Amino acid sequence: MSATAAAPTHPVARVARRLRLPSDVGLLIGVGTLAAMLALAFLLPVVTGYGTNEFAGAPYQAPSLSHPFGTDQFGRDVMVRTFAAAKVDYMIAFLAVGVSLLIGTTIGVVIGVVHGGVVDWLLSRLVDAVIAFPLVILVLALVVAVGPEKSAPGLPAGTPALLIALFVFGWAFYARLAHAQALSLREREFVVAARMMGYSRTRIVMRHMLPNVLATATAYAVGDAVFIIGATASLAFLGAGVQPPTPEWGQIMFEARGVLETAWWTSVFPGLALVVTGLALALIADGLIQRLEGGSK
Amino acid sequence: MTTVSSIGSRVGLRVLQTVVVAVFVTVIAAVLVRLAPGDAATTLLGDRATPEGVARLQAQLGLDRSVFAQVAETLGNVARGDLGTSLTRPDQPVSRIVLDALPVTLSVIAAALLVAVVVGVPLGLIAGTTRRPAVDRGISLAAIGLLALPSFFLAIIAILVLALTLGIAPAGGWGGGWPENLKYLWLPALSLAVLRLPQVVRVVREAAREASSHEYVEAAVARGLSPRRVTARHVLPNCLLPMLALVGFDAAVLLSGAVVVESIFGLPGFGRELVTAVGTRDYPTIQGIALTAALFVVFVNLVVDALYALADPRVRTAR
Numbered sequence: 001m002s003a004t005a006a007a008p009t010h011p012v013a014r015v016a017r018r019l020r021l022p023s024d025v026g027l028l029i030g031v032g033t034l035a036a037m038l039a040l041a042f043l044l045p046v047v048t049g050y051g052t053n054e055f056a057g058a059p060y061q062a063p064s065l066s067h068p069f070g071t072d073q074f075g076r077d078v079m080v081r082t083f084a085a086a087k088v089d090y091m092i093a094f095l096a097v098g099v100s101l102l103i104g105t106t107i108g109v110v111i112g113v114v115h116g117g118v119v120d121w122l123l124s125r126l127v128d129a130v131i132a133f134p135l136v137i138l139v140l141a142l143v144v145a146v147g148p149e150k151s152a153p154g155l156p157a158g159t160p161a162l163l164i165a166l167f168v169f170g171w172a173f174y175a176r177l178a179h180a181q182a183l184s185l186r187e188r189e190f191v192v193a194a195r196m197m198g199y200s201r202t203r204i205v206m207r208h209m210l211p212n213v214l215a216t217a218t219a220y221a222v223g224d225a226v227f228i229i230g231a232t233a234s235l236a237f238l239g240a241g242v243q244p245p246t247p248e249w250g251q252i253m254f255e256a257r258g259v260l261e262t263a264w265w266t267s268v269f270p271g272l273a274l275v276v277t278g279l280a281l282a283l284i285a286d287g288l289i290q291r292l293e294g295g296s297k
Numbered sequence: 298m299t300t301v302s303s304i305g306s307r308v309g310l311r312v313l314q315t316v317v318v319a320v321f322v323t324v325i326a327a328v329l330v331r332l333a334p335g336d337a338a339t340t341l342l343g344d345r346a347t348p349e350g351v352a353r354l355q356a357q358l359g360l361d362r363s364v365f366a367q368v369a370e371t372l373g374n375v376a377r378g379d380l381g382t383s384l385t386r387p388d389q390p391v392s393r394i395v396l397d398a399l400p401v402t403l404s405v406i407a408a409a410l411l412v413a414v415v416v417g418v419p420l421g422l423i424a425g426t427t428r429r430p431a432v433d434r435g436i437s438l439a440a441i442g443l444l445a446l447p448s449f450f451l452a453i454i455a456i457l458v459l460a461l462t463l464g465i466a467p468a469g470g471w472g473g474g475w476p477e478n479l480k481y482l483w484l485p486a487l488s489l490a491v492l493r494l495p496q497v498v499r500v501v502r503e504a505a506r507e508a509s510s511h512e513y514v515e516a517a518v519a520r521g522l523s524p525r526r527v528t529a530r531h532v533l534p535n536c537l538l539p540m541l542a543l544v545g546f547d548a549a550v551l552l553s554g555a556v557v558v559e560s561i562f563g564l565p566g567f568g569r570e571l572v573t574a575v576g577t578r579d580y581p582t583i584q585g586i587a588l589t590a591a592l593f594v595v596f597v598n599l600v601v602d603a604l605y606a607l608a609d610p611r612v613r614t615a616r
Contacts, residue, residue, distance in 0.1 A: 011496060012441065015440045015495065015499055016437070018436075019434055020430065122317070125321055128318045128321075129321030129322045129325060130325065132322055132591040132594040132595045133322070133549065133587060133590070133591045134553040134591070134594070135549070135550075135553050136553035136554075136556050137552065137556060138587060140572075140583060141329050143575065144574075145329060226441075226444060226445050227444070230446065231447075231553075233447030234449055237557060237561070238556075238560060238572055238575070239572070239575065239576075240575065249447075250447050253447065253449075253450055254449070257453050260454070267450070271446065271450060274445055274447070275441075275445050278442070278446075279438075279441050282444075
């Protein structure tokens with residue numbers, strides 16, 4: 001609730017900073033990993049000949065040459081499903097973070113520009129109120145309102161409710177972030193100079209403030225995507241995430257929870273994919289921030 | 298410069314802020330039901346929707362009146378502590394359900410915080426004062442992994458290893474009272490604590506790094522004080538304020554985590570009530586829990602701010 005809470009660097013990126021990778025190396029590893037996982041998501045069904053929801057052999061086969069990640073309770077290929085889930089999880093993270101960023105940044109910059117006064121104060125309190133709602137509880141409430149089985153064109157069942165909840169919740173963080181940034185940018189030399197040269201408020205916001213705010217927010221958003229994917233996975237456990245049979249890492253792990261001892265491969269590989277994705281995103285977030293810091297010097 | 302009256306007005310402004318945030322929270326909770334495409338009552342009844350049933354439910358939810366009337370009524374009711382009646386348990390006021398579940402959820406959070414501090418502060422101090430980058434790197438790699446994993450997965454592993462294989466804790470359930478509950482509490486608390494551990498370690502590490510660079514710490518080292526004494530007397534106190542800020546910042550995240558962990562261990566807290574209510578589309582109960590949870594977070598932030606002012610000598614002596 002205090003203004004100091006608006007740390008411009010995402011916690012995930014700050015942890016990644018301690019790995020001390022140069023920004024180019026981090027960005028290359030991060031982007032390369034994500035691209036490779038997506039490529040496998042599209043290629044594997046073609047190469048192996050198994051669809052994501054197709055019977056591929058006997059159920060609960062241990063990893064072997066024909067099924068490197070084994071098979072699940074319906075005899076589906078776990079490797080095909082693990083990588084297919086990357087498509088779903090990346091899409092949710094991208095949409096959730098992207099829309100929140102655009103809405104939140106716009107509102108935040110507006111609050112920052114109308115600095116002072118009742119509008120600033122009231123909008124800031126609205127941001128506080130939205131952030132006070134625990135995400136999991138908010139999603140559960142919205143899922144009941146929207147309907148957990150609802151699907152939309154291009155979106156698997158369960159995702160519309162989840163995405164709406166992530167939008168309703170997510171914009172507030174970016175608004176707080178952009179607000180704090182806009183306030184500090186107001187005092188920077190190039191903005192002060194632009195004001196003295198008599199440029200209009202709109203021009204200063206669009207040309208001088210928004211690009212800076214968007215750059216920081218984007219770096220923050222990449223780190224945030226790690227949390228979004230983790231939350232999506234956790235919500236699958238409560239029945240409020242992506243609905244089966246669409247593969248999603250949390251959903252796969254949830255379905256496999258009863259056989260962790262006997263068929264560990266059904267949950268360990270999706271879990272590994274989650275962790276690898278988190279690491280890749282953390283490296284990208286850290287790389288972007290290093291670039292930003294380097295650029296501002 | 299800082300006079301009594303300016304402190305008074307600052308406290309007044311802070312309280313006013315909290316009241317306005319609480320009003321917004323209530324409005325958001327009241328509006329949640331209206332986000333349903335079409336009519337919430339029809340959505341709630343699903344296949345069983347008959348015109349009479351929909352009309353009755355609309356009246357019960359107050360959906361037959363204008364949005365403003367509904368929000369105004371909700372505000373009035375909440376101010377009186379009335380959260381409505383459960384749809385599936387008509388004899389149960391929602392406030393009763395919430396009050397029964399709240400202590401369970403709060404004890405999980407409190408115990409998890411305790412574990413996170415007891416384990417996380419030493420780890421953070423080690424990471425913050427170590428001279429070996431390999432140790433620091435190892436801790437950060439593990440932290441990213443923990444941040445990325447879904448909360449339920451660790452809890453399931455905890456049940457598998459500690460409860461089912463080693464048999465040192467019950468795999469779930471809740472005792473009749475205290476201190477019997479402790480037996481059921483520690484494993485859920487541990488699971489939640491492990492999930493929050495990366496954040497605690499990071500905050501303590503950064504605070505320790507920051508404190509170590511101050512002149513008074515260098516002076517203490519120069520005076521020949523032992524490293525342990527320097528850490529305990531000069532570095533550790535500087536970690537307290539960032540820790541406090543983290544608790545305020547993380548209150549909502551802790552509640553979310555508690556809901557997930559509780560449902561895995563079958564504790565009769567918010568988690569179970571929520572999942573039950575979601576299954577039966579018991580809207581007033583969900584609304585009541587969401588509202589209570591958010592108001593709790595607002596309250597925690599107010600308390601943290603107050604403690605912050607009390608604990609920080611710079612603020613304290615300014616009076």
